[in-house]
Amino acid sequence: xxxxxxxxxxxxxxxxxxxxxxxxxxxxxxxxxxxxxxxxxxxxxxxxxxxxxxxxxxxxxxxxxxxxxxxxxxxxxxxxxxxxxxxxxxxxxxxxxxxxxxxxxxxxxxxxxxxxxxxxxxxxxxxxxxxxxxxxxxxxxxxxxxxxxxxxxxxxxxxx
Amino acid sequence: xxxxxxxxxxxxxxxxxxxxxxxxxxxxxxxxxxxxxxxxxxxxxxxxxxxxxxxxxxxxxxxxxxxxxxxxxxxxxxxxxxxxxxxxxxxxxxxxxxxxxxxxxxxxxxxxxxxxxxxxxxxxxxxxxxxxxxxxxxxxxxxx
Numbered sequence: 555x556x557x558x559x560x561x562x563x564x565x566x567x568x569x570x571x572x573x574x575x576x577x578x579x580x581x582x583x584x585x586x587x588x589x590x591x592x593x594x595x596x597x598x599x600x601x602x603x604x605x606x607x608x609x610x611x612x613x614x615x616x617x618x619x620x621x622x623x624x625x626x627x628x629x630x631x632x633x634x635x636x637x638x639x640x641x642x643x644x645x646x647x648x649x650x651x652x653x654x655x656x657x658x659x660x661x662x663x664x665x666x667x668x669x670x671x672x673x674x675x676x677x678x679x680x681x682x683x684x685x686x687x688x689x690x691x692x693x694x695x696x697x698x699x700x701x702x703x704x705x706x707x708x709x710x711x712x713x714x
Numbered sequence: 715x716x717x718x719x720x721x722x723x724x725x726x727x728x729x730x731x732x733x734x735x736x737x738x739x740x741x742x743x744x745x746x747x748x749x750x751x752x753x754x755x756x757x758x759x760x761x762x763x764x765x766x767x768x769x770x771x772x773x774x775x776x777x778x779x780x781x782x783x784x785x786x787x788x789x790x791x792x793x794x795x796x797x798x799x800x801x802x803x804x805x806x807x808x809x810x811x812x813x814x815x816x817x818x819x820x821x822x823x824x825x826x827x828x829x830x831x832x833x834x835x836x837x838x839x840x841x842x843x844x845x846x847x848x849x850x851x852x853x854x855x856x857x858x
Contacts, residue, residue, distance in 0.1 A: 570778065588725065589718045639778055646776035671718070675725050682729040687737045692776030693819050693837070697804050697811065704808055 567638025568616050570688075573647070575628055576620030578685035580606065580651070580677075587674035592667035597659065600670050603677070604655035610648030614641045618648070646692040647684060651677055740837035741783075743824075743847045754810065756829055759802075766796035767832070767851040768825040769844075772811065774804050777819040779838030787822065790844050796827075797848065824851040 583603050590596030610618040616625070658673020683689035756763055761770065769787045773780035784801050791799035804811050804819060814823070816836075824833040824847045832851035835843065 585722055585725075588722050589715070591715075591718050637782075640775075640781060643776045643778040671721070675721065678722075678725050679729045679732065682726070683733050683736065686729065687733040688778075689733070689736055690778045692774065693779060696774050696776045697819055698817060700805065700808065701812065701817075 566641065568614070568641050568644070569624075569629065569635040570637070570639035571632070571635065572621055572624045572629070573615040573639075573644035574685050574688060575624045576610075576615055576618060577647075577681045579620045579623065581681040581685055584655075584674045584678040584681060588671050588678060591671050592662075593670075596670045596674070597662040597667070600655055600662065600674055601659045603674075604652060604659050607648050607652035607655055611645065611652045615644035615648055616641070643690055643692040646696060647680075647690070650691050650695060651680065654680070740779075741835050741839035741843040742837070743833050743835045743843060743850060745833045745850045754813070756825075759807070759810075761800050762798065763825060763829050764791070764796050764798035764827070766794070766827050767848055768797070768829070769799040769847075770823040770825065771799065771801045772804050772807070772816055772819060772821045772823075773801050774819040780820040783820045783822065783839045786839055786841050786844050790841065790848060794848065822847065824848065826851045 580603060583599065587596050587600045587603065590599065606618050606620065610621075615621055654673055654677045658669050658677075661669030661673070680689070680691060684691070756768075756770075761768070769791060771780070771784060771787060773784065780801075784799070787799045791797045802810070804816070810816075814821075818836050820838065821836040822834065822839060823831060824835075826832040833847050835847055839847070
């Protein structure tokens with residue numbers, strides 16, 4: 555099958571449990587933001603979480619503080635991973651996290667304090683799902699995004 | 715503070731409900747295709763179909779369970795005579811994705827021996843679910 559456009563080969567892998575543990579830590583921080591409500595302290599903590607997502611979006615989930623915590627304190631205490639995972643899906647999830655929390659921070663700075671707990675709440679559910687059941691945001695959102703981006707472009711000409 | 719605690723409680727509840735729903739949907743096999751009318755010219759896409767059944771897996775680079783699902787389906791296709799597995803990148807087959815109404819990855823189409831849609835599943839698939847999907851395609855082919 556020479557014409558298969560497979561996406562399977564992954565150059566280097568990461569321990570799939572790393573991003574999930576990281577998402578759990580992030581969900582904890584976001585829960586605190588929700589509890590702080592539309593306050594200055596909430597905005598500051600959300601900005602910190604958003605900065606972490608920025609780090610993850612640029613360097614991958616393993617390049618965040620949460621990733622470091624996993625490698626340093628969790629991984630030495632658990633069995634080696636059964637299999638390694640592609641770095642790209644968790645990195646995409648970091649990008650989604652950055653978009654949501656970043657929007658909350660920007661709106662908070664622009665004088666819409668209610669946006670802070672809202673953004674934190676949405677990101678909390680996503681991070682919580684990632685930690686608890688391994689929800690893969692890249693699987694649910696990426697194709698929708700591509701379809702929206704190219705919505706006007708696909709015409710009969712591209713069909714075979 | 716009590717309001718915020720209530721909000722957080724509601725958020726946890728939402729997470730639990732969505733999580734349970736999401737996990738149950740992973741890889742569940744639907745035998746009635748969403749759009750039956752969409753006939754696809756697989757040969758034009760360079761896919762050689764299996765004599766008995768074919769798995770067409772639509773994957774994306776940012777999809778973690780796509781890798782595991784590809785392994786599961788490849789293993790099954792290797793063990794079963796006349797069964798093929800193909801993995802397509804959604805990015806390169808957007809028209810197909812649109813025609814078939816595919817919204818998430820991985821989405822697996824199961825074709826019977828004639829190349830018609832027999833079943834469909836989305837989300838990561840376990841070996842048992844792959845087996846069920848294949849059985850759906852094979853039993854459909856034996857019906858008159």
